[in-house]
Amino acid sequence: MTDKSRNDGAQNAAILLKVAQTMAKLGVAPFPRNYELFYEALSGHNAELTRDVAALGSQPAQNRIEQIGIRYHLTGFAAVAADTIRADTVRSIAAMSGALNNGIARKEAFAALLRGFIDRLETDPVAGMSEFADDAARLRDAVAVFEREERAFATSMNETVALLGGLRSDIEVMRKASMRDPITGLANRIAFSAKLSALYDDGNAAGPAALALVTIEGLRDLGESHGAAVAEKALKKLAPVFRKSIKKNDFVARIGTDEFAFVFHDVLAENAEAIAQRIRASVEGVQIALPNRTFTAQTLSLSTGIAMALTASGSVDLFTQAELARGAVRSSGRPGVLVFSAAIGGRTKKTYAPHAA
Incomplete structure (x- = not known):
């Protein structure tokens, strides 16, 4: 082994020791991804990242650490980011499915009301005008509610589609970041x-x-x-x-x-x-x-x-x-x-x- 190789090894060991000591002092869990984050912070490669890590203070919650790692697209946090995106996607699709099921139920109820009104007109031609007026009023109110709910459902659907589009963008950003060196922009x-x-x-x-x-x-x-x-x-x-x-x-x-x-x-x-x-x-x-x-x-x-x-x-x-x-x-x-x-x-x-x- 050359003197240069020994010096390089000693330098790497010193950096890793400093990272380990800092994490232990702050009470940070010894996960590989946390080592990566604190290495980046202590090396000074990204001043903003260093400030964010310093702001964590002692005994930081793991989810706050992961928020920083994901924000700066560190490779070790890619799996955490993927889990977050997957959970967000499941929630979004579940919400959309629930809204769709509710919409179908509302449409079926509205259709039943319409059928009942039509049946009343066809089978009871001598119904009084007051009864007809009451049925018409109920139908009018039902139409108004139905229109409001349909507009709300359409808005919810558009928001969900936009969210899913954002998640897709996040996935692409994460994929590219996981394959790039943050300093040079070259492949990693x-x-x-x-x-x-x-x-x-x-x-x-x-x-x-x-x-x-x-x-x-x-x-x-x-x-x-x-x-x-x-x-x-x-x-x-x-x-x-x-x-x-x-x-x-x-x-x-x-x-x-x-x-x-x-x-x-x-x-x-x-x-x-x-x-x-x-x-x-x-x-x-x-x-x-x-x-x-x-x-x-x-x-x-x-x-x-x-x-x-x-x-x-x-x-x-x-x-x-x-x-x-x-x-x-x-x-x-x-x-x-x-x-x-x-x-x-x-x-x-x-x-x-x-x-x-």
Whole structure:
């Protein structure tokens, strides 16, 4: 294990310890989704979320925690949001069904009144005018009530339809949010897992494709030295660079703090390597402004491991190969690009360092 890996592990452990201590102090249940929420709050990625969590105070009710998690579309709260939407949908449909049943009953009662009035006219032609007037008045009142109830039912139906439409919108927002990284707006690890699996839908590679696993070298140090907000700004600056560097049918996702994954379609190893080199060069050209240093900026670089879909036995094997290639680059101490090969342990494949670009 390299010193950098040990430092990264120590940093992650320190953050998780701080989250656990804060939750214990506030009396928050140790659910995985709560850890996610407090991690986001303590990391300072979203100032508004941090304020909302701070406002919870000690011994916060779980439903208040879940309201915040759902409001900010955190992945861990997707199941809670889905349960809430499902419950709201059941209530709405039940209310609509009840209103419909009541409406049918009212219509049947009104129809019975009409039939009775018609029968009276047909079977009792000598009925007095006062009796006829009384029946007509009752019918008139019934019509008025029926009209009011029909209008109320129509209003209720429209409100229910609008509510169901809103629930559908909420579901779509939740679905998109659960597949997106909140900082970069790129796909997240969940979306990446689905993409990776899709490369081997029938057990075989769908076509010539490459997986590139990337570590942004210098990003963790940037965050440690200048704060999480600076690292977040760097990520937001790099996200459009990544988008512009790939074809329309290619794919990029943020899968870790400083880790990204690219899927290049319809490429050979040489093409994938060239694309990764261009992306690395683009990243190295981005200037990251440092706080309180007007004339000083920092640059970042990439360590990239590439594996080819056609030479892997499946999605897990493909990921493992790309990870091994990236690990070989990082162990060299120089950012670069490496395509996996059977002889990777012997370093027979050329590693492209920054000066060789």
